Amino acid sequence: MSKLSAEQIAVYLRKLQSWKFENSALHKTYRLPSFAASIRFVQQIAAAAESANHHPDLYIRSDRVTVSLTTHDANGVTGKDFSLAQQIDSISSSL
C-alpha cells in the first residue's frame, strides 16, 4: 500500500474526530477516567491492532493515552492508518 498525499490525508482527516497529522503520522490523545481505564483501553487497541496486523505507537501518561499511527512499510500514512484510527475511535466511544 503506498502512502497518501497531503491532499488525500486532509480529506480523510475531515472524516475523523480530533485526529491531527504531524511528522508523517496521525495523532490523537484520549482522556480516560483513570490509569486502570487507560490500560484497559490500550488492551482493546492492542487486540484491534493484532487483528489488523497494523500497530500504533502508544504513549500512556496516567489518565491519557496518545495514539500515533503511521505505516512503517510505506514511510508515511496509508489507508491502514485511517482504518485503525476509526476502529480506535469506536473503541473509545464504547468504553
Ligand SMILES: C[C@H](O)[C@H](O)[C@H]1CNC2=NC(N)=NC(=O)C2=N1
Ligand atoms: C510483517 C508485518 O506484517 C509488518 O511488519 C506489519 C506489522 N505492523 C505494522 N504496523 C505499522 N504501523 N506499520 C507497518 O508497516 C506494519 N507492518
